[in-house]
Every structure is written in C-alpha cells, then in structure tokens.
Amino acid sequence: MLVVETVGLTKDYDYGHIKRSRRRALDHLDLSVEQGEIFGLIGPNGAGKTTTLKLLMGLVFPTSGSATILGLPVDDPEVKSQIGYLPEQPYFYDYLTGRELLHHFGELFGLSKPVRKQRAEALLEKVGMSEAADEPLRKYSKGMTQRIGIAQTLMNEPKLVFLDEPMSGLDPVGRREMTSLVRELQRSGVTVFFCSHILPDVEALCDRVAILNQGKLIESGRLSEILDVSIRSVSVVLEDVGESLERACTECAIDVHRVGARLEVSFAEGADFDRLLPAVIEGGARVVSVTPVKQRLEEHFVREVERAGES
Amino acid sequence: MRTTAYVALNTYRETVRDKVLYNLLLFALLMISSSYVLGKISVYQEIKIIKDLGLASISIFGMVIAIFIGIGLVSKEIDKRTLYSVLTKPVSRTQFLVGKYLGLCLTLFVNVCVMTLGLYLVLLVMAEPLDPMLLVAIFLIYMKLTVLVAVAILFSTFTTSILAGLFTGFIYVAGYFSADLKNFHTIVDSGIVPILTKGLYYLLPNFRNFDVKSAVVAGLPIEATQVGWAVLYAILYIVLLLVASTWIFQRRNLK
Numbered sequence: 001m002l003v004v005e006t007v008g009l010t011k012d013y014d015y016g017h018i019k020r021s022r023r024r025a026l027d028h029l030d031l032s033v034e035q036g037e038i039f040g041l042i043g044p045n046g047a048g049k050t051t052t053l054k055l056l057m058g059l060v061f062p063t064s065g066s067a068t069i070l071g072l073p074v075d076d077p078e079v080k081s082q083i084g085y086l087p088e089q090p091y092f093y094d095y096l097t098g099r100e101l102l103h104h105f106g107e108l109f110g111l112s113k114p115v116r117k118q119r120a121e122a123l124l125e126k127v128g129m130s131e132a133a134d135e136p137l138r139k140y141s142k143g144m145t146q147r148i149g150i151a152q153t154l155m156n157e158p159k160l161v162f163l164d165e166p167m168s169g170l171d172p173v174g175r176r177e178m179t180s181l182v183r184e185l186q187r188s189g190v191t192v193f194f195c196s197h198i199l200p201d202v203e204a205l206c207d208r209v210a211i212l213n214q215g216k217l218i219e220s221g222r223l224s225e226i227l228d229v230s231i232r233s234v235s236v237v238l239e240d241v242g243e244s245l246e247r248a249c250t251e252c253a254i255d256v257h258r259v260g261a262r263l264e265v266s267f268a269e270g271a272d273f274d275r276l277l278p279a280v281i282e283g284g285a286r287v288v289s290v291t292p293v294k295q296r297l298e299e300h301f302v303r304e305v306e307r308a309g310e311s
Numbered sequence: 312m313r314t315t316a317y318v319a320l321n322t323y324r325e326t327v328r329d330k331v332l333y334n335l336l337l338f339a340l341l342m343i344s345s346s347y348v349l350g351k352i353s354v355y356q357e358i359k360i361i362k363d364l365g366l367a368s369i370s371i372f373g374m375v376i377a378i379f380i381g382i383g384l385v386s387k388e389i390d391k392r393t394l395y396s397v398l399t400k401p402v403s404r405t406q407f408l409v410g411k412y413l414g415l416c417l418t419l420f421v422n423v424c425v426m427t428l429g430l431y432l433v434l435l436v437m438a439e440p441l442d443p444m445l446l447v448a449i450f451l452i453y454m455k456l457t458v459l460v461a462v463a464i465l466f467s468t469f470t471t472s473i474l475a476g477l478f479t480g481f482i483y484v485a486g487y488f489s490a491d492l493k494n495f496h497t498i499v500d501s502g503i504v505p506i507l508t509k510g511l512y513y514l515l516p517n518f519r520n521f522d523v524k525s526a527v528v529a530g531l532p533i534e535a536t537q538v539g540w541a542v543l544y545a546i547l548y549i550v551l552l553l554v555a556s557t558w559i560f561q562r563r564n565l566k
Contacts, residue, residue, distance in 0.1 A: 013566065057399045060564040077401055085399040091392045093321070095328040107317040108400040152396065 001071075003160050003191045004033035004056065008065035011051050011215075025051040027215040028065065033208075038182060038192040040202040042297075043212035044305060049195045050088055052212070053164050056193075057085055070159065081109060084153035088164040088195075090145060094138035098129055098148045101137065102155055109156040123151035128177070142169035150181065160191045167201050179205060203297040211304055218308045227300055234270045237288040238263045238280065245283040252276060262288065314402055315410040322414020326380055327421075335379075336422055339372035343429040347436060358439050359528055365430035366448055366524045373423055373456045374483060380418070381463030382475035384411045389565060390472070398565070405557045408464065412553060415460050423453050447538060448527040454545040455521035459483060461552035462516070468560040485511075486518035516548055 009029040012022045026048040033039040041049050054060045056067055058074050069079045092101055099120060106116035124130045127147040137145065146169045153161055163182075167175050182192055182205055196202050202209060203223065210220035219226060233254065241249070241263045250256050252275065255266040267273045273290070280287065326332055346364035351357060385408065388394040397407060427449050431441055462482050466475035492515070495508035520541045523533050 013564075054565070057395075059395060059398060060566060061562075077403065080399060080401040083399070085396070087392065087395045087399075090396060092396060093325065093393055095325055096321075104317070104321055105396070105400060108314060108397065108402050110313070110401065149396075156400075 001035045002032050002068075003035050003070055004031065004039075004068070004193060006031045006052070006056075006065065006067040009052070009055060009062055009067055010064045011048075011055060011060060012063045024215050026055070029212075029215075029217055031210055031217065031220065033191060033193055035191055036186065036189055037207040038186055038194060038205050040194045040196065040206035040209040041212060042196060042199060042202055042209055042301060044197065046214075047212040048215040049197075049212055050164060051215075053085075053162055053193075053195055056162065081156060082159045084156065084158035084161040086149045086153045086161070086163045086166055089168060090149040092137055092145070092148065092152070095136060097134050097136050098124065098140070098144075098151075099133040101148060102151055105152050105155050111156070119155055119157075120151075123154055126181070127151045143171055143174050146170055147174070150178070154185075158190065160193065161185065162193045162195075164195045165197070166194070167196065167198055175201070199296075199298040199301055209297070211301060213305050213308045216308070218304055223297065227294070227297060233293045234267045234273055235289075235291045235293050236265045236267065236273055238265065239286040239288050241285045242283050245279060245285055248276060248279055266293075315406045315413065318397075318402065318407055318410025319413035319417060322384065322411050323417045326415060326418040329380070331379065332376065332418070332422070335372055335376055336425060339368050339422075339426050340429045342368040342372070343426060343433060347433045358434070358437065361430075361433055361437065361439075362442075362445065362528045363524070365426075365433065366445070366452070366528070369423060369426045369430070369449060370452045370455075370524070372426065373419060373452060374459060376422060377415070377419060377456045377459045378463055378476055378479050378483070381415055381460045382467045382472050382479060384415060385464060385467040385560070386470070386472045386475055394565065404561045408468070408557055408560055409553060412460060412464050416457050419456050419460065420453065423449060423456070442527075444527045444530075444533065447533050448523050451521040451523055451538065451541055454542060455518050458516050458518075458521075458545050458548050458552075461549045461556070465552050465556045465559075468556045468563065482515065483518070486516045487522075489515040489517045490519050517544075520544055 006029050009026060009031075010024070011026040012024050014020055014022055029048070029052060031041075031052075041052060043049050051060065055062055056069060056074055067074050070082055072079050093104075096104060102120035102123060103116050106120060111119070121130075124133045127150050129144065129147050129151065132140070132144060137148065140148065146166070150163075150166065153163070166178055166182075170178060179201070182194070185192055192205075194202065194206060206223065208220070208222050209226065211218050238245075238249075239262050246256070246258075246263060249263065249265050252267070252272050253265045254268050255264075257264040265273075267276075270292070343365050346361040346368075349360050349364060385394075388397075394407065398404065402410075427446070430445070434441060459479065459482075463475060463479045466478045470478070489512050492508045492512040495505070523537070526533060
C-alpha cells in the first residue's frame with residue numbers, strides 16, 4: 001500500500017513587489033512511499049526537500065499536480081490525526097514548558113487527559129527530557145528542542161512520520177539515539193519519511209531514497225539498486241613498513257598515505273594486494289586491517305548532482 | 312469547537328506570560344490611581360475627573376493591548392514558524408484564527424476587569440457611591456476593543472507586524488471620525504468624493520457607537536436599545552472581519 005504519493009507535484013513561488021518574478025521550487029515530482037519503509041528524500045540545499053514536505057503538510061499549496069497521504073488528499077482533516085511532523089529547525093511556543101507543549105498538542109489531537117499524561121511522560125522518558133520537562137522551552141538548547149520536537153511528533157501514535165533534518169542540532173549520542181528511535185518506529189509498523197542532506201545517516205537508515213536537485217527528481221529507488229554493490233577498491237592498513245616495501249606499495253597501489261607508524265594503502269583490486277602480500281610478510285610488516293570499499297551514497301549523490309548540473 | 316477553545320486558552324496563556332502585558336497593565340493602574348491625586352486638586356470636579364480619567368485609561372490601554380498583542384498573534388507565529396507544528400495537527404486554519412481571536416478577547420476581558428476594579432477602588436477611597444452605569448460604559452469599551460482585535464487579526468494575516476500595527480492604528484483613529492464621512496458631501500460635493508466618503512463610512516468601523524463615557528460621567532441615562540444596537544453592530548463587524556481574515560489566511564502559502 002502506498003502511504004505517500006505525489007503526481008506531477010509542482011510549486012512556483014512568486015517574489016518581488018514591483019517587478020514580479022517566479023521561481024520553480026519543485027518541478028513535476030512523482031514520488032511514492034510504501035507502508036512500513038524508511039524513505040529518504042535527499043538533495044543539496046535548495047533542492048526542494050522542504051517545499052515537498054510543506055506541500056504534503058498543506059502549509060503551501062501546489063501550483064499543479066496532486067498529493068495523497070494514506071490514500072487521502074493532503075487537505076483531508078483525517079490525515080493530520082494520523083501523521084507526525086518534525087519541521088526543520090523546529091520552533092515551538094517558548095513560553096511553554098516541554099511537558100505543557102506535549103499536553104497542548106495532545107489536546108489538539110483530542111486525547112483525553114489520562115492518555116495525554118501517560119503518553120507525554122513516556123515520550124519525555126524516551127527522548128531523555130524528563131528532567132528538563134518543567135523548564136520553559138526558551139531555555140532549551142538546540143538539541144533539547146530537537147528532542148522535544150521528536151516527542152511531539154509521536155504524541156498521537158502516528159502511522160506515518162515526516163522528519164525534516166531530524167539529526168540537525170543533535171550531538172553524536174543524540175544522533176545514535178535518533179537512529180535507534182527511527183528503527184524502533186519502523187519495527188512497530190510506522191512509515192518514516194526522512195529528509196536530510198547528511199548522507200551517511202540516510203544510507204544507514206533508509207530502505208529507499210529519492211534524490212532531488214533544483215526541484216527535479218533525478219533518481220529514486222532502493223539503495224541496493226541505486227548504489228553499485230560491487231567492491232570498488234581495497235583499503236589496507238600496514239604497520240612497521242620499511243622503505244623498500246613502501247616503494248613497492250607506491251608502484252602498485254592507487255593511493256598511499258602515511259599516518260605515523262602506519263601506512264594506509266588503497267588498491268584498485270584485491271588481486272594487487274595479493275601479489276604484494278609475500279613482500280609484506282618478508283619485509284617484517286604487519287597487516288592491521290583489510291577493508292573492501294563499496295560505493296557510498298555520498299559519492300553516488302555528488303556524481304548524480306554534478307551530472308544533472310551538466311545536462 | 313473544542314480545538315478552537317484549546318487554541319484560545321493557549322493564546323490566553325501566551326499573553327499572560329508576556330511581560331509587556333504586565334507593564335501595560337501596571338501603567339494603566341498607575342494612570343487610574345493618579346486620577347485620585349488629580350481629583351483632589353480639582354475643586355467640585357473630583358469625581359468627574361476620576362471617572363473621566365479612569366474610563367479613558369481603560370479605553371486607551373485596552374486599545375494598546377489589543378493592537379500590540381493582536382498584530383503579533385498571527386504574523387509572529389508565521390515569522391517564528393511556530394504555527395507549522397500547530398497547523399500540521401488536526402487544527403484547521405479557521406479554528407486557529409478564531410481561537411487566537413477568542414484568546415486575546417479573554418486576555419482583554421481579564422485586563423479590563425482588573426482596570427475596572429482599580430477604578431472602583433479609587434472611587435471607594437473617595438467615599439463615592441459605586442455607580443453601576445460605569446459598567447455600561449466599560450462594557451461598550453470592551454466591545455469596541457473586540458472589534459479592534461478583529462481588525463488587528465485581519466491585517467496580521469497578510470502583512471508584517473509593523474504594517475499591521477500601523478494599519479490598525481489608522482483604522483482606530485479613522486473609526487472615530489467615520490461618522491463625519493457620512494456628511495462629507497455637504498462640504499465637498501463634486502465627482503466621486505461623495506461616493507468615496509460614503510463607501511468609507513460603511514467600510515470603516517464606527518467607534519463612536521461604543522462611546523458613552525461622557526454621558527455616563529455626566530449622569531445622563533443610557534438607553535438599553537443603544538447598548539443593544541452597539542453590541543449587534545460589534546458582532547456583525549467582528550463576524551465579517553473574521554470571515555475576511557479566514558478567507559485570506561486559508562489561501563496563504565506559509566513559506
């Protein structure tokens with residue numbers, strides 16, 4: 001079942017007061033998200049990711065095209081009670097405390113007082129904000145605001161959540177917690193629509209991705225389909241490498257890099273390293289690690305965006 | 312309806328946690344208290360001065376609260392992007408706007424009540440019998456303020472806080488002279504001027520309809536029908552303004 005579908009979704013923004021101009025922020029976007037998957041929408045700044053989310057949330061209206069969420073038009077009131085949304089750099093009522101904010105949003109979802117209380121406490125605990133729950137939001141750091149933002153996204157136990165740059169402002173611990181939270185959501189059957197330009201996060205989390213550039217969809221599909229899964233090169237780290245061995249490495253490797261007592265060597269193929277292995281052993285060097293290198297999303301993304309720019 | 316009430320109550324909470332409101336209220340209470348001193352130095356006119364100054368303070372500070380807080384209610388939410396997280400909940404734009412309006416009306420009601428108590432306290436200190444007719448004048452001041460909040464909300468749906476403040480201030484002043492526009496053709500009767508002035512007369516709110524301060528202070532009777540018509544006029548005007556505000560706000564792209 002498709003939980004999000006856009007057909008020819010287009011958005012033009014008018015700007016200027018005296019001389020009116022038009023800028024196309026999104027250009028005929030066709031997108032579909034399956035139930036239960038983690039879907040990543042990626043693209044450079046200004047690619048149209050946030051515009052797509054705002055169109056899906058009914059905050060801006062399309063110039064042409066259409067979009068449905070859970071099989072209903074995006075402006076159907078029923079949609080909002082079944083989704084959660086975390087805006088990019090979220091701003092909430094800073095005169096409220098974290099706990100009051102969750103209760104207020106619970107009221108807007110029509111939750112009864114006992115349910116509001118139970119969910120708010122559980123979510124505060126889950127996002128690690130129980131201790132700061134009675135402080136006003138104006139005293140929160142960026143990371144704390146992001147955490148309370150995640151909590152409010154889940155107040156209505158949504159079937160589908162939209163997260164716009166959810167890792168923004170989080171420290172490494174927070175990012176790890178967010179990653180496990182997103183996985184936990186998927187395990188409980190929630191579909192996650194994830195917008196980000198932090199590609200390692202997307203690669204680690206998403207089942208499928210769509211790449212946007214200058215408002216246009218340039219590619220979409222499963223990560224295994226998009227990325228070249230074959231081994232691209234082999235990265236070897238050696239220790240106690242003598243001068244003659246280093247010279248031999250330089251001759252047959254594509255890149256040699258010394259870091260202290262260690263030598264990091266990249267071979268185009270595993271066979272090149274196999275040929276050098278006897279010399280390594282004879283020379284008294286030690287193999288610290290051998291890592292096959294596959295194509296990363298970041299590499300693929302940069303290439304696709306550059307290709308789109310050239311065409 | 313329940314959603315609108317929740318938005319209204321949260322708006323009330325927002326305004327009562329705003330320090331600006333307390334500064335304005337404190338200043339208003341100081342003004343009302345100062346009428347006691349002015350009354351003392353006015354021979355035979357002390358009670359009139361106290362009532363005049365007290366009612367004027369309620370009207371002016373109510374107006375300042377209505378404009379300064381009213382213009383920010385929607386435009387500030389757009390600027391600070393706080394409404395993104397509200398409008399993506401099961402809250403329609405109409406519920407949001409009406410809730411905001413009712414929330415500020417509630418704030419104004421509480422403030423007007425506090426200022427009224429201040430005025431009665433000064434009169435009590437002066438050993439003056441409490442005049443219930445003052446409540447009629449204050450009630451109509453409150454009705455005027457609810458119209459003014461609707462004007463502020465209308466402007467804040469499509470322009471910046473500063474411009475909305477200027478426009479609302481202009482409407483407030485013009486609203487006191489709109490009755491003069493009706494008879495403007497007797498002074499200038501050429502071309503489209505009479506049509507224009509008559510059009511403006513019907514378009515602008517007539518705040519004189521709510522002004523019975525002088526009559527109350529002078530001890531003149533106030534007809535119940537006069538109050539009734541003023542209330543009806545306010546309700547009609549508010550409904551029209553809120554319908555227009557909703558119409559604009561529902562079409563606005565929240566970039």
